[in-house]
Amino acid sequence: MALPPLHSFRVFESVARLGNLAAAAVELHVTTGAVSQQIKSLQGSLGVELFEKRGRQLVLTASGRELQKRVASAMGEITEAVQALRAGGQREPERVGITLSIPPADGVTWLATSLFRFMEDSRAISLRVIAATGFHQVDWRRADVAVVYGTPPWPGFWWRLLHGIRLTPVCSPQFLRGPQAIREAADLARHRLLHEDDGSQWQHWLAEAGFSCGGAEDIHFEDFGMVLQAARDGFGVALSDETVSQRDLDEGRLVRPLPISVAAVHNYYVVCSEAKRQRPEVRAFIDWLLSIGE
Template identity: 85%
Template sequence: MALPPLHSFRVFESVARLGSLAAAAVELHVTTGAVSQQVKALQASLGVELFEKRGRQRVLTASGRELQKRVASAMGEITEAVQALQSGIRQEERVAISLSIPPAEGVEWLTRPLLRFMEESSSVRVSVITAPGMPQVDWRRADIAVIYGTPPWPGFWWSLLHGIRMTPVCSPQYLRGPRAIHEVADLARHRLLHEDDGSQWQQWLSEAGFGRGGAEDIHFEDFGMVLQAARDGFGVALSDETVSARDLDEGRLVRPLPISVPAVHNYYCICPEATRERPEIRAFIEWLLSIGE
């Protein structure tokens, strides 16, 4: 039996290690489609399924785990042999990508997979800078940015990364006692916490069929302060279930009402039109979009 092309084993090892076709595409500097075709061709040649899909992740089957163990070992030996031969010669440079993201609070859904990618990828070095909005992005340093806002942005390419649906979140204490929140009208007894001029709460209240929010509302410029105030019981905030997933899972925040509405702003992946022509940038954008699906 003839062996499949060795390159297909390299692609397989990258997908197995990173758990994602898109992440492997970034590391290999090719498109996600090219990685998918290589994996399919390898599976067809071997006559076994190597992966199964669980949510957004590619998980190895029993056959895949056995092959990955041997391929990773073989590739490690090949790498060591090449490095020994090239002793004293400059090693292959890692591709560098600079990503601008909003301050960490509110983008934990992005930072966790990003940190895993930075840890696992062997040929791509991602540096992260922060900017709260489009006007603050330093495009002299950033190749790509994740922006919380609303297009258009002339001269830039963009794509929706994560569409947000806003729902009230608050401290668990707001579910108990005489001022507990059981229906929309109960919000009138509590402060509403804003990260904008009040537009988002106004939209939510309008769609919920209620015209008045809480007394003595508080406005912040920073979304992180909004969420911290909600955790500490100073009022009710609006957040997205994905954005606040960890707080909700660990009980620091709860959803007192089931109503959610589309956000005024959303998260977008954006870069200069010319920058997007670089193969590694296209591949990294595909990986980013796969996170937001």
């Protein structure tokens, strides 16, 4: 019985290790569709299912785990042999570089965690991360892809919604106690509202909640990280997304005083120039970003 093409085993090993078609596509410098087709072809040739989908991750079946052990061992030996040969010729393994621009870390903690995991697991990618608050601050001479907080359109660029934000008030736990405790939207009038914009986000939230009065002595910041820190320190009430502030909520630094969430005025988008999107590894990296933003 003829073996399936050896390349399909390399694709299988990458998907098995990374647990994601798009991440494997980035590592292999091909499109996500090409990886998917290779896996389907391999499963068809072997007559067994190698993966099952659980949420956003691909998980190995029992057959897949058995094959992965053998293939990973074989790939490891091949890799060591190639590295030894290249060391003799003083050649470095070829790696593909991608530069990603993201907003300041406080706004994209949910993304940063996945990025670190991707950089640890992907062997062939050199990922450089730079920072920019909004679309017009992105250094497009350096960035291949950007995660942008804002509202399209951006002429001359391709974009897709990465993470749709639903905003909810967050504050220090102290705001749940005492005579000034927040129990309903009207109670916000007794507290300072913390803004990261000109006030549009809070005005939109209050209108959706059926309440039009703002807080006392509102403060406006240009940096979302300063907004969240002020909220943690008890200086007022901020608006944040549950995903963005999940760690603060889990660890008790912030609480949700009200159960009301509304769609944000702005959202997170993945943005790329049409020219750079022609690179297969860039398209695959965008697919991976979209898969973790779902």
